[in-house]
Amino acid sequence: MTDLVQVTNLHKVFRRGSERIDVLQGTNLTIPDGDFVALMGPSGSGKTTLLNLIGGLDTPTEGSVVVGDERVDRLSAGRLARWRARHIGFVFQLYNLLPVLTAAGNVELPLLLTGLRRRERKRHVETALAIVGLSDRARHYPRQLSGGEEQRVGIARAIVTDPTLLLCDEPTGDLDRKSGDEIMDLLATLNAKHGKTILMVTHDPHVAARASRVLYLDKGVLNAERTA
Amino acid sequence: MKFLPLVWHNLLRRKIRTISTLLVIVFIFTLYGYLAALSAGFSAGVDLASADRLVLIHKVSLIQLLPISYEKRIAQTEGVVDVCHFTYFGGVYQKPSNFFMQMPVVPECLFRLYPEFLMPDAQKKAWFADRTGAIVGRSLANRFGWKVGDRVPLQATIWRKKDGQITWTFTIDGIYDGATKGTDTTQFLFHYDYFDEARWVARGLVGWYVIRVDRPEHAPEVAKRLDAMFANSPEETKTTAEKAFAQAFLNQIGDIGLMIRWILGIVFFVLMFVTANTMAQSVRERTNELAVLKTLGFSNGGVLALVLLESCCLAVVGGGLGLALVTVLTSGSDPTGGLIPGFILRTRDVLTGIGFALALGFLAGVFPALRAMRLRIADALRRG
Numbered sequence A: 001m002t003d004l005v006q007v008t009n010l011h012k013v014f015r016r017g018s019e020r021i022d023v024l025q026g027t028n029l030t031i032p033d034g035d036f037v038a039l040m041g042p043s044g045s046g047k048t049t050l051l052n053l054i055g056g057l058d059t060p061t062e063g064s065v066v067v068g069d070e071r072v073d074r075l076s077a078g079r080l081a082r083w084r085a086r087h088i089g090f091v092f093q094l095y096n097l098l099p100v101l102t103a104a105g106n107v108e109l110p111l112l113l114t115g116l117r118r119r120e121r122k123r124h125v126e127t128a129l130a131i132v133g134l135s136d137r138a139r140h141y142p143r144q145l146s147g148g149e150e151q152r153v154g155i156a157r158a159i160v161t162d163p164t165l166l167l168c169d170e171p172t173g174d175l176d177r178k179s180g181d182e183i184m185d186l187l188a189t190l191n192a193k194h195g196k197t198i199l200m201v202t203h204d205p206h207v208a209a210r211a212s213r214v215l216y217l218d219k220g221v222l223n224a225e226r227t228a
Numbered sequence B: 001m002k003f004l005p006l007v008w009h010n011l012l013r014r015k016i017r018t019i020s021t022l023l024v025i026v027f028i029f030t031l032y033g034y035l036a037a038l039s040a041g042f043s044a045g046v047d048l049a050s051a052d053r054l055v056l057i058h059k060v061s062l063i064q065l066l067p068i069s070y071e072k073r074i075a076q077t078e079g080v081v082d083v084c085h086f087t088y089f090g091g092v093y094q095k096p097s098n099f100f101m102q103m104p105v106v107p108e109c110l111f112r113l114y115p116e117f118l119m120p121d122a123q124k125k126a127w128f129a130d131r132t133g134a135i136v137g138r139s140l141a142n143r144f145g146w147k148v149g150d151r152v153p154l155q156a157t158i159w160r161k162k163d164g165q166i167t168w169t170f171t172i173d174g175i176y177d178g179a180t181k182g183t184d185t186t187q188f189l190f191h192y193d194y195f196d197e198a199r200w201v202a203r204g205l206v207g208w209y210v211i212r213v214d215r216p217e218h219a220p221e222v223a224k225r226l227d228a229m230f231a232n233s234p235e236e237t238k239t240t241a242e243k244a245f246a247q248a249f250l251n252q253i254g255d256i257g258l259m260i261r262w263i264l265g266i267v268f269f270v271l272m273f274v275t276a277n278t279m280a281q282s283v284r285e286r287t288n289e290l291a292v293l294k295t296l297g298f299s300n301g302g303v304l305a306l307v308l309l310e311s312c313c314l315a316v317v318g319g320g321l322g323l324a325l326v327t328v329l330t331s332g333s334d335p336t337g338g339l340i341p342g343f344i345l346r347t348r349d350v351l352t353g354i355g356f357a358l359a360l361g362f363l364a365g366v367f368p369a370l371r372a373m374r375l376r377i378a379d380a381l382r383r384g
Helices: A047-054 A077-087 A103-113 A118-131 A147-159 A177-192 B004-011 B015-048 B070-075 B107-113 B121-129 B138-144 B192-198 B216-229 B242-251 B256-285 B287-296 B300-332 B347-373 B377-383
Strands: A003-016 A019-032 A036-040 A062-067 A088-091 A165-169 A197-201 A213-218 A221-227 B053-058 B080-086 B102-105 B133-137 B151-155 B167-178 B188-191 B208-213 B237-241
Touching: A003 A047, A003 A197, A019 A047, A019 A062, A019 A197, A019 A221, A036 A047, A036 A177, A047 A062, A047 A165, A047 A197, A047 B377, A077 A088, A077 A103, A077 B287, A077 B300, A088 A147, A103 A118, A103 A147, A103 B004, A103 B287, A118 A147, A147 A165, A147 A177, A165 A177, A177 A197, B004 B300, B015 B256, B015 B300, B015 B347, B053 B216, B053 B242, B070 B080, B070 B208, B080 B102, B080 B107, B102 B107, B102 B192, B107 B121, B107 B188, B121 B133, B121 B167, B133 B138, B138 B167, B188 B192, B208 B216, B216 B237, B237 B242, B256 B287, B256 B300, B256 B347, B287 B300, B287 B377, B300 B347
Parallel strands: A036 A197, A036 A213, A088 A165, A165 A197, B102 B188, B133 B167
Antiparallel strands: A003 A019, A003 A062, A213 A221, B053 B208, B053 B237, B080 B208, B133 B188, B151 B167
């Protein structure tokens, strides 16, 4: 397997007034193509920051992030936006669906940035919703869906452009055990059946156990690794 | 186009707020449309004035009369094709507030000089033959419900009759229409011969002359020639282009256009803040959603454009509804009841209105849009 993600000597420093907070301190990480990695650690350990840096939502203070052939930390804002649209699918803890759009409308959002025609976009949306098992909920608004269903719509939105890498920030953090297990089943299927590379942040060991690898981040240092 | 549903759904997110803002915009643009139509009404005389027509008045003022003998001398002047005289009558119909323009004229000459006055030949013929007959414009006829054959008494305020009476009664022989939308159809016109014979004083005098020249570019030269001809006579003259004459007449009321521009300027300034406040609130509430859009790949420029598009849609829909409302109200019937001729919303005012709406949308949306554009994704997502 070739490496899809290569993080080298990554530093991220935040400043709050005169206070300096070293969130990441020389983190190194390699994720092969097709891998399913869980990233664990206590609150404030830098998990989400690492996820954001890999996804190009933030820029590192030092170090490099390479995803595929792209040196992400060196891309301009415009190119970064285009790169994210093409290569990255994000899944959020609180789903972050637009309440004014239906499930189908939410899933269609990333496709608006492509050159696809309306009919083609509709077909892609139907496929994505079918994969997450929500074909019958396409016209429902987020407020009409359960938490688990909302998260599945969020996953459909993340995969609708067929991205290379899925970045999931505590995807089951707001769900009950049953719904969480369903979401994990779905992510496992996307990894095993559709070959999606997944990096998932979680606090829950039960959820992390579903990944093929678990990484531990503490005080900005990636210091342990367990292979499932 | 594919982003319009997203823009539209965002606008309808807070229906009451959007509808309130929309109603304010509709109201302001309705006001704009009405004031623009009012301005058009006041300046109709200027806009419709013909380039080949001159107006000759007494050098002292318009109210000083001129001898009718000038007519022949004017007609014989090089460059003059036609000449007609007019006189201000200033009568009252029922009550002083029923103001409209009344003038004794030479009927045949009127239609030669003003081909934009359209009337059936039969009515023209009837009027030419009826010395106490009059014709009225369509707006005026509609205003008072007059029809052909009606007898209309006017109380003279200037021109008493030889027998001492002040009531002049005319039979309406015809109703004329305008060839163009702004043509003045609020006038009451009757025979000069009858008027001149019946009035107590000032026989053989007229108010002013309207002259047609052979070519518009000869107009200044002909005007000079005419004024030179009557120089050093008891009644010296001042000849100007019809447009300049109409403008000077309008200026006596005041600079209507300037007043309207001031009113609209203040109103639009306030409207901009109302709309900008709506947009600012809307963007503030959606910080997280805008960050999500950026996460999905919307560029900074894309987010800026989305917010601006939203603001412009709000302004253009509101402005469009306001302008459409005024168009309907002014095209169906004259809302001033014939008081102001040419009270219409002109195409150029509609286009200017659309320009205002776009400018309003841009100015109201630009700061919230810049704020959305500069949003840092990680910070916004962290704040939730």
